[in-house]
Amino acid sequence: MVAMMQLAHTALAELTTPALLLDSTVLERNCDAMSRRAARHGVALRPHLKTSKSADVARLATRGHSGAITVSTIAEADYFARHGFDDLTYAVGISAGKVDALHRIQRMHGARLTLLADRVEAVQAVAARARALGARFKVLIEVDTGGGRGGVAPDDEHALLALAAEVQRSGALTLAGVLTHAGHSYHANGLAAIRAIAEAERAGAVRAAECLRAGGFEVDVVSVGATPTAVCAERLDGVTEMRPGVYTFFDLDQAARGICGIEDIALSVLATVIGHNPRSRRVLIDAGALALSKDESGAEFRDGLGFGLVCHAGNTRPLPGLRVAELHQEHGLIACDGDGAGHTPEALQEELQALFEALPIGGRVRILPHHACMTAAPYDRYHVVRGAGTQVHAVWGKARGWHAAGPDA
Amino acid sequence: MVAMMQLAHTALAELTTPALLLDSTVLERNCDAMSRRAARHGVALRPHLKTSKSADVARLATRGHSGAITVSTIAEADYFARHGFDDLTYAVGISAGKVDALHRIQRMHGARLTLLADRVEAVQAVAARARALGARFKVLIEVDTGGGRGGVAPDDEHALLALAAEVQRSGALTLAGVLTHAGHSYHANGLAAIRAIAEAERAGAVRAAECLRAGGFEVDVVSVGATPTAVCAERLDGVTEMRPGVYTFFDLDQAARGICGIEDIALSVLATVIGHNPRSRRVLIDAGALALSKDESGAEFRDGLGFGLVCHAGNTRPLPGLRVAELHQEHGLIACDGDGAGHTPEALQEELQALFEALPIGGRVRILPHHACMTAAPYDRYHVVRGAGTQVHAVWGKARGWHAAGPDA
Numbered sequence: 001m002v003a004m005m006q007l008a009h010t011a012l013a014e015l016t017t018p019a020l021l022l023d024s025t026v027l028e029r030n031c032d033a034m035s036r037r038a039a040r041h042g043v044a045l046r047p048h049l050k051t052s053k054s055a056d057v058a059r060l061a062t063r064g065h066s067g068a069i070t071v072s073t074i075a076e077a078d079y080f081a082r083h084g085f086d087d088l089t090y091a092v093g094i095s096a097g098k099v100d101a102l103h104r105i106q107r108m109h110g111a112r113l114t115l116l117a118d119r120v121e122a123v124q125a126v127a128a129r130a131r132a133l134g135a136r137f138k139v140l141i142e143v144d145t146g147g148g149r150g151g152v153a154p155d156d157e158h159a160l161l162a163l164a165a166e167v168q169r170s171g172a173l174t175l176a177g178v179l180t181h182a183g184h185s186y187h188a189n190g191l192a193a194i195r196a197i198a199e200a201e202r203a204g205a206v207r208a209a210e211c212l213r214a215g216g217f218e219v220d221v222v223s224v225g226a227t228p229t230a231v232c233a234e235r236l237d238g239v240t241e242m243r244p245g246v247y248t249f250f251d252l253d254q255a256a257r258g259i260c261g262i263e264d265i266a267l268s269v270l271a272t273v274i275g276h277n278p279r280s281r282r283v284l285i286d287a288g289a290l291a292l293s294k295d296e297s298g299a300e301f302r303d304g305l306g307f308g309l310v311c312h313a314g315n316t317r318p319l320p321g322l323r324v325a326e327l328h329q330e331h332g333l334i335a336c337d338g339d340g341a342g343h344t345p346e347a348l349q350e351e352l353q354a355l356f357e358a359l360p361i362g363g364r365v366r367i368l369p370h371h372a373c374m375t376a377a378p379y380d381r382y383h384v385v386r387g388a389g390t391q392v393h394a395v396w397g398k399a400r401g402w403h404a405a406g407p408d409a
Numbered sequence: 410m411v412a413m414m415q416l417a418h419t420a421l422a423e424l425t426t427p428a429l430l431l432d433s434t435v436l437e438r439n440c441d442a443m444s445r446r447a448a449r450h451g452v453a454l455r456p457h458l459k460t461s462k463s464a465d466v467a468r469l470a471t472r473g474h475s476g477a478i479t480v481s482t483i484a485e486a487d488y489f490a491r492h493g494f495d496d497l498t499y500a501v502g503i504s505a506g507k508v509d510a511l512h513r514i515q516r517m518h519g520a521r522l523t524l525l526a527d528r529v530e531a532v533q534a535v536a537a538r539a540r541a542l543g544a545r546f547k548v549l550i551e552v553d554t555g556g557g558r559g560g561v562a563p564d565d566e567h568a569l570l571a572l573a574a575e576v577q578r579s580g581a582l583t584l585a586g587v588l589t590h591a592g593h594s595y596h597a598n599g600l601a602a603i604r605a606i607a608e609a610e611r612a613g614a615v616r617a618a619e620c621l622r623a624g625g626f627e628v629d630v631v632s633v634g635a636t637p638t639a640v641c642a643e644r645l646d647g648v649t650e651m652r653p654g655v656y657t658f659f660d661l662d663q664a665a666r667g668i669c670g671i672e673d674i675a676l677s678v679l680a681t682v683i684g685h686n687p688r689s690r691r692v693l694i695d696a697g698a699l700a701l702s703k704d705e706s707g708a709e710f711r712d713g714l715g716f717g718l719v720c721h722a723g724n725t726r727p728l729p730g731l732r733v734a735e736l737h738q739e740h741g742l743i744a745c746d747g748d749g750a751g752h753t754p755e756a757l758q759e760e761l762q763a764l765f766e767a768l769p770i771g772g773r774v775r776i777l778p779h780h781a782c783m784t785a786a787p788y789d790r791y792h793v794v795r796g797a798g799t800q801v802h803a804v805w806g807k808a809r810g811w812h813a814a815g816p817d818a
Contacts, residue, residue: 016483016510018811050738072739074425092739093683093693095771101425118684121770148689149740183737274502275527280557284502290786291811294703328592329459329782330481330501331558361530362504373738377699378787380810401789402427402700 012313012364012390015383017272018291020375021366022057022382022396023316026266027248031060034230034247038065041236046070046089046223048245051373053399054382055083061248070225070243074101079399081109089114089223091179091243093142093150096125101404103135114176114221118142118151120166127170139167140179140221141212145204146197147183154180154204154211161215168217177221177240178208185228187300191258198229206238231259249372252305256298262309267376268316268366269308270383271332276356282325283334283359287367289327293374305370310334313364315388322355324367332367334359421722421773421799424792426681427700429784430775431466431791431805432725435675436657440469443639443656447474450645455479455498455632457654460782462808463791464492470657479634479652483510488808490518498523498632500588500652502551502559505534510813512544523585523630527551527560529575536579547585548576549630550621554613555606556592563589563613563620570624577626586630586649587617594637596709600667607638615647640668658781661714665707671718676785677725677775678717679792680741685765691734692743692768696776698736702783714779719743722773724797731764733776741776743768 012021038045047061050072058069058080068087071077077088078101086109090102094115102113115137117123123139130137141163144151152159167175182201188194201224209219224236225243236242249267250260269291275284298305306323325335336355343351359365369375376382377400384394421430440456447454456470459481467478467489477496480486486497487510495518499511503524511522524546526532532548539546550572553560561568576584591610597603610633618628633645634652645651658676659669678700684693707714715732734744745764752760768774778784785791786809793803 014506016506016812092695095681095683095695097423097425097681097771119770122683125771144686144688148686148691149735149737149742150684150686150693153688272504272506274504274531275559277553277557277559279553279562282557284559286501286504289704289783294783295698326558328558329786333558361528362506362534374698374703377738378810380812401787403425403789 010392012270012385012392015270015392017270017364018287019270019383020379020381021268021270022384023266023387024384025387026264027057028060030247030250030264030266031063034244035064037230038242041233041239043236043239044068044241046241046243047248048072048091048225048243049076049080051245051248052376053079054396055080055085056396057248058085070245073402074098074404075399075401077102077113078105078404081105081111082405086111088112089140089179089243091116091181093118093122094126095122096129099126099129099135100133102137103130103133105404106135112138114138114140116140116142116150116179117163117167120162123163123166123170123173127172130172135172137173138176139173140176140223141208143178143180143205143208145180145182145201147181149181149183151180154207157211160208160211164212164215164217175217177219177223178205178212179221179223180205182224182226182229185226186253186297188228189257189301191232194228194232195234198233201229202233202236202239209238227254228257228259246372249376251372252298252309252368252370256300256302256305262316262318262368265316265368267372268311268368269375270313271365271367273359273361273363273365276361278352281335281352283355285332285334285365286330287332288330290329290378292324292327292332292367292369293371294327295371295374298370304337307332308367308369311366311368313366314390316366316368318368319358419801421679421794421801424679424801426679426773427696428679428792429788429790430677430679431793432675432796433793434796435673436466437469439656439659439673439675440472443653444473446639447651450642450648452645452648453477453650455650455652456657457481457500457634457652458485458489460654460657461785462488463805464489464494465805466657467494479654482811483507483813484808484810486511486522487514487813490514490520491814495520497521498549498588498652500525500590502527502531503535504531505538508535508538508544509542511546512539512542514813515544521547523547523549525549525551525559525588526572526576529571532572532575532579532582536581539581544581546582548582549585549588549632550617552587552589552614552617554589554591554610556590558590558592560589563616566620569617569620573621573624573626584626586628586632587614587621588630588632589614591633591635591638594635595662595706597637598666598710600641603637603641604643607642610638611642611645611648618647636663637666637668655781658785660781661707661718661777661779665709665711665714671725671727671777674725674777676781677720677777678784679722680774680776682768682770682772682774685770687761690744690761692764694741694743694774695739696741697739699738699787701733701736701741701776701778702780703736704780704783707779713746715744716741717776717778720775720777722775723799725775725777727777728767
């Protein structure tokens, strides 16, 4: 921790690259906008922290809310419980093999974990293990409102009621409600299409909840959420909470579909220019496939993004016509848009000269990533900047990997 | 370390998933085959440890050789120096911002680092920083033999001689020789094409070395290497060392082009079946885009690989017709090949039933990855198995991330 503090108030130029930069001005603006959106809809905000895996981000994202959050790994559950977050939804279908670790997190840190299930046999196996440990968990039934990932169909009354009954008879689990995630909204083209998915997400979750209530079960939680649907939803009647995540950072994938602007992207990767290759017309940087991720999801909606857009180190305004064109494990290769096609040899040479002059060897660039969750995941920390500044004003730790810290990690 | 030892001799069924499995029987066979190949060509083997980032793997890969290795990050250089490896080539173009960290690694652990450069201005900046610190490094000149990444052209005598002269006059750097990496061999279709690239890699490196010798410079090292060219090279006259890396583990990408067989893949990811979705015809597992990586490089050469092939937990024989069809952050979705196209509704139902029975909820699978380097990178450890066994007989630590451990990490 002392070591981390020493890094604050250093200049970007002094950081070892690749490094993960987080613009706290943009982050706060994104958090506040989503907070207001939840308030306007009259629902609780339970942000998904799988994007940032950071307690500092979680504190900003839950400001003015209960502090409830969503996580996707045992490592995240453990990390946030250690940092005082005590109301956690573990939003990946639960299996019995994870119960011991989750029980330990509840016991050691006083957190309450809510689990997710969509199959009777999983509920039985999890309940058996929980009973053996003397553990208790709340459970949400996962509903598939079109994502085709986990969940029972919202109109499958038989499955919903069987699951609820199994949870209630388990002796170790308590039914909390229903949860859905419209992950397919990430592939919808246009805001109208996303609005329709948001409404299907809402209606499906509410329908499942009403089915359970009609069957005599208490349903406190009707949880929906994905950043695109959270941004685009017109109404959330019957919903009790939303769980968006990537909105905290935003990224090229969200910007490509108009869910945010480029200026709303809070996350970038600082890299050093390590070479110029005139034969391949490439500028080499020391941020490659591991530092940026090979995710290029924004390409579904916008051309010319490559594996990321390129900015000078002091800001996040993309340099026109430049993109990360290729990735190797620890190398990124920046190219010009179109790369001189149709130009005269003289114009090609001038273009190349301009590229190399704009990005001199030893200089620093920021790369805007396609998918903030993928890019941030392998890093240990954020270097926090404010707006267009080049000073690091804080260093924030984060979780990573899959295992709980501690004696058996 | 004690905690890690406790995990040895547990069964695969008891591991928390996702977990990275390493078959040491296959690993040793892969290492021995490459070791014999290097011996047959009369060149030194300096394996690239960016794939495994593991000292245990490095010890097997350098058995019978000098112990010299190749690394791609400061984190790896630091980790291997701490584990007693004292002859390290840092095979990413050097920049002045990394000199302090590398100097510290040399000073604290008695390692000797060889750096890579291809531009006079980088040599000047690195030398200036090295002189300020009183540091000394050996330097290899990077040659581009067709990869289009780093390096000067092998026939660019002016650039080669200018670089060599700059290194020698720096007062802090010593010229060691030349290095090239035929990264484009990863995209070559067919063994004949790879053999041609291997010969161009060899000839280019030797030509650059001879140009330097003719200019009066001593050239001890002529370094080539990439797994495809190392496997396929017919002769390595004039070369002094090879630096393949991924051969230690192999993967679907290498298998797709016939560089190895499926049975030569030593690395896999253990996952738990967490759901069945009859509507989307998917089996859900708890290994997603972070646990497997979104790399699908093998798709360039073979259809039907999805984001990985699926095996039962006790072996690495792919289950016919199954693949990881979709990835979300922490979810993988397994589907059948062709997915029942053209079948009757009854046949579709039977196929689905067979899929769900083969992969029951709570059961475990192993996924063979496309690109071992990408998949292994974010993990902290390997669970080591032998052949088709289901017992973990060792747990091996590894490096990850970009920063050196220690007081300023």
